[in-house]
Amino acid sequence: MARMVQKYGGTSVGSPERILNVARRIKSCHDDGNEMVVVVSAMSGITDQLLGLAAQVTENPSEREIDMLLATGEQQSVALTAMALHGLGCPAISFTGAQAGIETDGVHSKARIRNITPDRIEKSLKDRQVVIVAGFQGRTNEDNITTLGRGGSDLTAVALAAALKADLCQIYTDVEGVYTADPRIVPDARKVDSISFDEMLELASMGAKVMQSRSIEFAKKFGVVLEVRSSLKDVPGTIIKEETEDMEDVVIRGVSVDKNEAKVTLLRLPDEPGRAAALFNLLSEQAINVDMIIQNVSENGLANLSFTVPQVELGKIRNRLAKRIREEVGAEEMLFDQEIAKVSVVGIGMRSHSGVAASTFKALADAGINIEMISTSEIKISLVLRLKDADEAVRILHANFNLGGQ
Amino acid sequence: MARMVQKYGGTSVGSPERILNVARRIKSCHDDGNEMVVVVSAMSGITDQLLGLAAQVTENPSEREIDMLLATGEQQSVALTAMALHGLGCPAISFTGAQAGIETDGVHSKARIRNITPDRIEKSLKDRQVVIVAGFQGRTNEDNITTLGRGGSDLTAVALAAALKADLCQIYTDVEGVYTADPRIVPDARKVDSISFDEMLELASMGAKVMQSRSIEFAKKFGVVLEVRSSLKDVPGTIIKEETEDMEDVVIRGVSVDKNEAKVTLLRLPDEPGRAAALFNLLSEQAINVDMIIQNVSENGLANLSFTVPQVELGKIRNRLAKRIREEVGAEEMLFDQEIAKVSVVGIGMRSHSGVAASTFKALADAGINIEMISTSEIKISLVLRLKDADEAVRILHANFNLGGQ
Numbered sequence: 001m002a003r004m005v006q007k008y009g010g011t012s013v014g015s016p017e018r019i020l021n022v023a024r025r026i027k028s029c030h031d032d033g034n035e036m037v038v039v040v041s042a043m044s045g046i047t048d049q050l051l052g053l054a055a056q057v058t059e060n061p062s063e064r065e066i067d068m069l070l071a072t073g074e075q076q077s078v079a080l081t082a083m084a085l086h087g088l089g090c091p092a093i094s095f096t097g098a099q100a101g102i103e104t105d106g107v108h109s110k111a112r113i114r115n116i117t118p119d120r121i122e123k124s125l126k127d128r129q130v131v132i133v134a135g136f137q138g139r140t141n142e143d144n145i146t147t148l149g150r151g152g153s154d155l156t157a158v159a160l161a162a163a164l165k166a167d168l169c170q171i172y173t174d175v176e177g178v179y180t181a182d183p184r185i186v187p188d189a190r191k192v193d194s195i196s197f198d199e200m201l202e203l204a205s206m207g208a209k210v211m212q213s214r215s216i217e218f219a220k221k222f223g224v225v226l227e228v229r230s231s232l233k234d235v236p237g238t239i240i241k242e243e244t245e246d247m248e249d250v251v252i253r254g255v256s257v258d259k260n261e262a263k264v265t266l267l268r269l270p271d272e273p274g275r276a277a278a279l280f281n282l283l284s285e286q287a288i289n290v291d292m293i294i295q296n297v298s299e300n301g302l303a304n305l306s307f308t309v310p311q312v313e314l315g316k317i318r319n320r321l322a323k324r325i326r327e328e329v330g331a332e333e334m335l336f337d338q339e340i341a342k343v344s345v346v347g348i349g350m351r352s353h354s355g356v357a358a359s360t361f362k363a364l365a366d367a368g369i370n371i372e373m374i375s376t377s378e379i380k381i382s383l384v385l386r387l388k389d390a391d392e393a394v395r396i397l398h399a400n401f402n403l404g405g406q
Numbered sequence: 407m408a409r410m411v412q413k414y415g416g417t418s419v420g421s422p423e424r425i426l427n428v429a430r431r432i433k434s435c436h437d438d439g440n441e442m443v444v445v446v447s448a449m450s451g452i453t454d455q456l457l458g459l460a461a462q463v464t465e466n467p468s469e470r471e472i473d474m475l476l477a478t479g480e481q482q483s484v485a486l487t488a489m490a491l492h493g494l495g496c497p498a499i500s501f502t503g504a505q506a507g508i509e510t511d512g513v514h515s516k517a518r519i520r521n522i523t524p525d526r527i528e529k530s531l532k533d534r535q536v537v538i539v540a541g542f543q544g545r546t547n548e549d550n551i552t553t554l555g556r557g558g559s560d561l562t563a564v565a566l567a568a569a570l571k572a573d574l575c576q577i578y579t580d581v582e583g584v585y586t587a588d589p590r591i592v593p594d595a596r597k598v599d600s601i602s603f604d605e606m607l608e609l610a611s612m613g614a615k616v617m618q619s620r621s622i623e624f625a626k627k628f629g630v631v632l633e634v635r636s637s638l639k640d641v642p643g644t645i646i647k648e649e650t651e652d653m654e655d656v657v658i659r660g661v662s663v664d665k666n667e668a669k670v671t672l673l674r675l676p677d678e679p680g681r682a683a684a685l686f687n688l689l690s691e692q693a694i695n696v697d698m699i700i701q702n703v704s705e706n707g708l709a710n711l712s713f714t715v716p717q718v719e720l721g722k723i724r725n726r727l728a729k730r731i732r733e734e735v736g737a738e739e740m741l742f743d744q745e746i747a748k749v750s751v752v753g754i755g756m757r758s759h760s761g762v763a764a765s766t767f768k769a770l771a772d773a774g775i776n777i778e779m780i781s782t783s784e785i786k787i788s789l790v791l792r793l794k795d796a797d798e799a800v801r802i803l804h805a806n807f808n809l810g811g812q
Contacts, residue, residue: 016459016462016463017462019463020463023463050482052485053422053482053486054485054489056422056423056488057422057425057426057429057486057489057490058492058493059489059493060492060493061489061492061493062488062492065485065488065489065500066485066489067490068481068484068485068488068500068502069481069482069485069486069489071481072478072479072481072482073478075474075475075477075478075481076456076459076475076478078474079460079471079472079474079475080459080460080463080471080475082468082471082474083460083463083467083471083472083475084463084464084593085465085469086464086467086468086471087463087464087465087466087467088467092780093470094471094474096474096551097548099549120549143505143526144505145502196663366748
């Protein structure tokens with residue numbers, strides 16, 4: 001008997017039949033004697049449909065009204081899920097974010113949860129009801145409806161689990177858990193039984209398909225044990241939790257790849273203090289997130305500097321910044337390269353096992369794959385290489401660290 | 407400069423283009439310096455779509471969850487209407503029923519408004535914002551979402567007009583106002599400029615197409631001046647208000663017809679005290695609304711009794727009650743007749759003008775139309791006649807009281 005929070009995404013509740021499937025699973029957990037709080041997203045497709053309507057009445061909708069509009073999607077899902085449970089003979093009650101006591105700040109469309117007052121949920125749990133809460137939404141203390149932005153339903157689930165001191169927060173999704181690598185690239189990739197918050201955060205590019213960093217950080221901060229599992233198959237998923245000692249026995253947890261980055265190189269930059277600062281100032285003014293930065297040794301007082309950014313930001317840099325970068329930072333030439341990929345090897349075991357970097361470089365060198373940029377953290381080594389080499393590099397590293405099979 | 411409440415039905419906001427039309431009209435009233443509170447219904451079709459989803463997850467949905475589900479329809483409309491106004495450069499803010507301070511009892515799916523706390527609306531009006539309120543919904547003092555049942559958005563508008571002491575409550579619909587008769591039956595039927603609450607209530611069968619009795623009664627109780635007008639054409643509609651002296655100058659306000667009633671006749675009933683009581687007790691146990699009741703003079707200690715009920719109730723009477731009526735009430739025979747219609751002549755002028763009944767009967771007799779039942783109130787004469795004669799009777803009476811033309 002445990003207190004559990006479960007979260008089902010839009011695909012899991014995307015049709016009446018799927019809602020009934022979800023309801024059956026919830027009922028079975030409830031029948032086992034667990035206290036159940038369930039967070040659901042809007043049925044898949046609804047949000048886009050509503051945004052389409054909004055776009056037809058105005059080009060530039062106010063964010064308050066967009067929140068008012070979008071919040072209806074989750075409200076519909078919770079009502080339907082509660083009805084489905086009733087139909088199965090399981091007591092249930094649905095709540096909007098506001099009714100569930102989720103208070104946020106007033107930043108519409110990407111509000112932050114400030115406080116949760118779960119009195120009403122506690123009372124319903126005491127009455128042995130399954131509590132269904134609308135994900136992705138809350139209300140301000142002026143009683144306006146807010147939404148939490150991308151990945152908001154995960155955040156609702158994690159925050160409720162923290163506020164309710166739940167034993168476990170299960171995130172149901174369309175994958176079975178976190179894998180040692182993308183199974184589409186590495187056929188013998190293995191589902192990871194458990195992983196630490198920090199590793200999960202470092203695997204963000206891989207993990208993003210499963211959960212957003214924001215929710216993982218929140219879970220880490222409040223010590224909420226997460227399980228990512230499949231809403232289609234009833235098999236154990238991946239537990240994400242505080243690092244435990246035995247986790248260090250595994251040197252490498254997984255290998256991820258990110259093909260959505262681009263590399264920008266400034267050639268022949270005067271090697272003087274303040275040049276890099278001027279550059280990254282310009283980028284941050286445009287709210288461009290820079291990932292890796294490499295500057296090579298100086299030659300004749302001139303340096304070459306490379307950095308990676310999300311591909312979608314390239315246009316901004318070309319159109320709005322290229323001229324200013326040449327003039328204000330002083331680079332003689334700029335190169336843009338989209339044909340790259342970032343491959344990362346992640347594991348907290350790195351801290352206590354030496355030679356991981358050397359082994360990584362050697363494995364790739366043996367295969368004739370060139371490394372263009374390197375960046376390391378305590379528990380991660382990231383490499384930028386040619387896009388065409390990326391999948392092969394993932395397979396080589398996955399094999400090199402014996403991550404495959406059972 | 408006035409304080410106005412406007413209500414737009416589901417058809418008026420049935421598409422993005424229509425929402426934009428409504429927004430233009432609202433903006434123009436706002437630009438004239440009026441304080442504007444606007445109640446909107448769900449976009450036409452949405453409610454049925456949501457009920458369809460509910461039917462697919464359970465056969466017997468809980469009314470609390472149905473309210474939770476359906477309330478999203480109006481929430482979407484208010485958000486889209488506010489956005490459309492923003493797009494036109496008109497300040498506006500949308501509220502759910504709960505945010506607007508509409509408190510109801512806990513009878514889900516047909517809640518009654520208990521109290522309105524319009525502080526937030528008043529504040530927004532003071533800021534010169536147009537306030538858009540979701541119709542049809544409210545919340546209980548336990549913070550559950552309720553809906554008000556059929557005609558609920560009209561009721562929201564009337565109740566807000568009362569709470570805000572509005573100068574006028576305009577009900578926008580797809581007709582231009584209240585007519586002296588149905589224009590499809592009487593080609594020269596005329597739009598009525600103003601009508602008293604009581605006349606409007608007596609014309610319910612005609613008026614129901616425009617507004618439900620419940621909202622008219624509410625308006626009467628709180629002295630809210632109503633105007634029913636077209637959302638398509640910008641022309642004055644019909645004002646519904648407290649009776650004024652000059653209203654009595656017009657003897658007859660209009661002629662209505664109701665083709666949805668049926669007549670039930672009990673033959674050879676013992677003419678003893680308590681028989682009628684027993685009959686209507688049985689009917690009220692089944693929540694059957696009886697309209698007209700006629701009992702003829704007794705002959706040989708046996709009476710014949712006829713009453714009219716909505717046609718949809720006939721099945722209940724045949725299947726559940728016929729046997730008990732024969733046994734417990736003692737009628738020898740029961741006749742069911744759906745081929746009837748009720749024609750009513752309504753006007754507060756009747757009170758001060760004699761001869762209306764005589765003139766009514768004579769006009770029909772001259773045309774060879776037989777009257778089967780008669781029932782009168784202070785301001786109405788209702789007649790039951792053959793269904794096939796109904797339209798002709800309406801035309802004759804309309805002409806007889808000179809209601810046509812301008």
